[in-house]
Amino acid sequence: MPVTNTAVDLEQVRRQCARCDLRELCLPAGLESADVDRVDQMVADRTNLAAGDTLYHAGSPFRALYVIKTGAFKAQTVSEGGELQILGFHLPGEIMGFDALAGERHQCSAEALEVSSVCRLPYAELERICATVPGLQRQFMRLVSREIGDDHDHMAMMGRNQAISRLALFLHNLSKRQSRLGRSSDHLTLSMSRADLANYLGLVLETVSRLFGRLQEMGLIEVRRREVKILDMASLKELGDN
Amino acid sequence: MPVTNTAVDLEQVRRQCARCDLRELCLPAGLESADVDRVDQMVADRTNLAAGDTLYHAGSPFRALYVIKTGAFKAQTVSEGGELQILGFHLPGEIMGFDALAGERHQCSAEALEVSSVCRLPYAELERICATVPGLQRQFMRLVSREIGDDHDHMAMMGRNQAISRLALFLHNLSKRQSRLGRSSDHLTLSMSRADLANYLGLVLETVSRLFGRLQEMGLIEVRRREVKILDMASLKELGDN
DNA sequence: ACGCCACTTTGATGCGGGTCAAATACAACT
DNA sequence: AGTTGTATTTGACCCGCATCAAAGTGGCGT
Numbered sequence: 008m009p010v011t012n013t014a015v016d017l018e019q020v021r022r023q024c025a026r027c028d029l030r031e032l033c034l035p036a037g038l039e040s041a042d043v044d045r046v047d048q049m050v051a052d053r054t055n056l057a058a059g060d061t062l063y064h065a066g067s068p069f070r071a072l073y074v075i076k077t078g079a080f081k082a083q084t085v086s087e088g089g090e091l092q093i094l095g096f097h098l099p100g101e102i103m104g105f106d107a108l109a110g111e112r113h114q115c116s117a118e119a120l121e122v123s124s125v126c127r128l129p130y131a132e133l134e135r136i137c138a139t140v141p142g143l144q145r146q147f148m149r150l151v152s153r154e155i156g157d158d159h160d161h162m163a164m165m166g167r168n169q170a171i172s173r174l175a176l177f178l179h180n181l182s183k184r185q186s187r188l189g190r191s192s193d194h195l196t197l198s199m200s201r202a203d204l205a206n207y208l209g210l211v212l213e214t215v216s217r218l219f220g221r222l223q224e225m226g227l228i229e230v231r232r233r234e235v236k237i238l239d240m241a242s243l244k245e246l247g248d249n
Numbered sequence: 250m251p252v253t254n255t256a257v258d259l260e261q262v263r264r265q266c267a268r269c270d271l272r273e274l275c276l277p278a279g280l281e282s283a284d285v286d287r288v289d290q291m292v293a294d295r296t297n298l299a300a301g302d303t304l305y306h307a308g309s310p311f312r313a314l315y316v317i318k319t320g321a322f323k324a325q326t327v328s329e330g331g332e333l334q335i336l337g338f339h340l341p342g343e344i345m346g347f348d349a350l351a352g353e354r355h356q357c358s359a360e361a362l363e364v365s366s367v368c369r370l371p372y373a374e375l376e377r378i379c380a381t382v383p384g385l386q387r388q389f390m391r392l393v394s395r396e397i398g399d400d401h402d403h404m405a406m407m408g409r410n411q412a413i414s415r416l417a418l419f420l421h422n423l424s425k426r427q428s429r430l431g432r433s434s435d436h437l438t439l440s441m442s443r444a445d446l447a448n449y450l451g452l453v454l455e456t457v458s459r460l461f462g463r464l465q466e467m468g469l470i471e472v473r474r475r476e477v478k479i480l481d482m483a484s485l486k487e488l489g490d491n
Numbered sequence: 492a493c494g495c496c497a498c499t500t501t502g503a504t505g506c507g508g509g510t511c512a513a514a515t516a517c518a519a520c521t
Numbered sequence: 522a523g524t525t526g527t528a529t530t531t532g533a534c535c536c537g538c539a540t541c542a543a544a545g546t547g548g549c550g551t
Contacts (some may be wrong), residue, residue, distance in 0.1 A: 084405060088490025092405040106401060108394030115401065134387070138380060145376070150349030151393055158400040159348060159357065163326060163334040165407035166451050170508065201529065209408050214508055216530055248330025366545070443499060454537055458500055474499075
């Protein structure tokens with residue numbers, strides 16, 4: 008590894024938020040440059056995870072929230088009866104851990120679906136800085152509220168009794184989120200297994216597999232394992248609307 | 250109406266939170282007496298609604314949050330395809346409107362299921378006071394987070410593919426919330442119709458009606474229209490766990 | 492008391508998606 | 522290349538819940 012100028016390194020570390028691709032989606036969105044630096048200083052560390060690694064477990068003490076930098080995660084709970092339910096899939100720019108704000112322990116687990124990295128936001132410091140940086144509190148509330156909105160979308164999807172509507176809605180929704188990240192909206196690489204997706208949609212994995220086939224027969228998509236190409240977005244959206 | 254001392258009336262108006270039965274569940278929970286008064290002064294008005302009245306519509310401008318004082322509400326969205334989905338039922342002590350924090354408009358509608366009353370919390374003032382009263386911000390976050398937790402419970406319920414588990418889970422959950430309000434945990438008076446409940450559970454109303462019958466045959470509950478008496482809480486819970 | 496109307500219950504029938512089972516595809520190892 | 526293990530697809534069967542239909546119940550206004 009080449010020797011580099013230490014001063015430059017420190018500067019890079021300190022100004023990571025300012026140069027992050029996600030800064031317009033993340034906490035710093037809309038803040039003054041000086042305030043972005045304060046957020047930056049709060050970030051305890053930036054961690055890398057492999058697929059299958061757990062970011063936090065349900066029941067573990069709540070210390071921090073996590074912003075996803077790269078990769079993808081699933082959030083899930085296990086009921087007392089042992090039934091697992093996937094509550095959501097999370098992409099870069101989204102914050103995980105909001106469910107723990109009410110208590111002192113995480114209510115669900117977060118697991119990386121692929122190689123991922125996150126920024127750790129110690130909650131005690133976040134609270135403190137929110138109280139002094141006026142715009143930050145508001146931006147934070149916007150992100151919490153977006154989480155609630157996403158959950159509502161999930162419920163609306165689970166309410167559909169036609170299974171194919173659920174899958175269509177999921178694909179359309181994922182496509183929108185991809186394009187918000189500046190990625191292609193018609194080519195998706197699913198990071199979750201059929202089993203995960205089925206659980207999320209309230210179906211069994213065989214049904215999901217068959218539905219992908221049906222959507223392909225109908226000419227709306229092209230599927231090959233986890234690669235999905237959307238051919239007819241309008242029809243897909245209409246199918247989701249029922 | 251008898252003539253009363255004006256000074257006493259003003260005092261009553263000003264100290265409503267301090268004497269409210271819900272003060273330990275609501276925003277003032279855990280605050281100093283002086284801070285409770287500040288919250289009290291923020292409350293714009295306390296409104297009464299009849300069954301079927303709408304507190305706010307999806308798409309209407311977001312100005313305030315509402316704490317339920319008495320009665321019950323349902324929150325619902327309508328998809329672009331016209332499909333209605335009930336997102337939750339809300340009881341006294343719960344705050345409605347969190348989904349709107351991200352934007353400037355309500356994302357769903359809130360409708361009273363029975364005669365109800367609410368306290369109106371103008372959001373601009375709430376933000377301002379949260380910044381100055383240290384405990385209030387935290388209590389506010391706890392309530393937001395509880396909303397997220399409730400939504401997660403709803404999703405976990407929708408994920409069950411046995412319809413009877415969903416109903417059992419709903420009844421058990423409602424029972425817990427009732428007892429948190431100091432009401433009987435084994436006698437429920439449902440404020441929603443079978444159709445509303447079915448929509449919430451992701452079923453059709455006939456199925457819900459039949460399931461109530463089944464639970465009664467099984468000896469777990471006693472039902473008569475909207476009156477439900479829980480006879481065997483343990484079995485009900487077990488059925489919900491699957 | 493009466494009729495009206497909304498809500499709920501009950502019945503009959505059919506299909507969508509769950510369940511069980513097996514084959515296939517693919518990645519990651521020797 | 523061959524082997525192993527996991528993920529996905531495909532097939533056959535059938536049950537639970539949706540659908541359609543009709544009857545029953547209770548509240549409310551006149």
